[in-house]
Every structure is written in C-alpha cells, then in structure tokens.
Amino acid sequence: MMDPGLRVQFEARLREIELEHRDLDMAIARLTSDLLHDELSIKRMKRRKLLLKDQIASIKRQLDPDILA
Numbered sequence: 001m002m003d004p005g006l007r008v009q010f011e012a013r014l015r016e017i018e019l020e021h022r023d024l025d026m027a028i029a030r031l032t033s034d035l036l037h038d039e040l041s042i043k044r045m046k047r048r049k050l051l052l053k054d055q056i057a058s059i060k061r062q063l064d065p066d067i068l069a
Contacts, residue, residue: 007063014059021052 002010028045031037 002063010059010063014056014063017052017055017059021049021056024049024052 024045028042028049031042031045
C-alpha cells in the first residue's frame with residue numbers, strides 16, 4: 001500500500017506530465033502543418049513526447065500496480 005502523501009505527489013506529477021504531453025502533441029501538429037517547419041525541432045519534441053509517455057506509464061504502474069492473486 002502506498003503512503004497517501006506519496007500518492008498525492010505521484011498524481012500531481014502525473015497531471016503535469018500529461019498536460020505537457022498534450023501540449024507537445026498540439027505544438028507538433030501545428031509545426032508539421034507549416035510548410036517551412038524545422039525538422040530538428042520536431043524531432044526533439046517527438047523525443048520529449050516519447051519520454052513523457054514512458055514517464056506517464058511508469059507513474060501509472062506505481063499508482064496501480066498489478067497484484068498477483
């Protein structure tokens with residue numbers, strides 16, 4: 001069982017990361033629709049977005065671990 005204070009911290013961090021992930025998704029979509037977009041910037045954003053996705057999955061696993069019966 002996770003400490004309630006720690007759980008609150010994880011949930012707050014999860015919300016922050018999900019928001020950043022969503023913002024990056026919108027920024028990438030906006031940049032790719034521009035004909036003069038910067039490929040390097042888009043690659044960096046996609047890499048950051050993937051990192052955030054991994055962090056989201058990790059935090060969700062910690063908040064709700066699989067319990068073997």
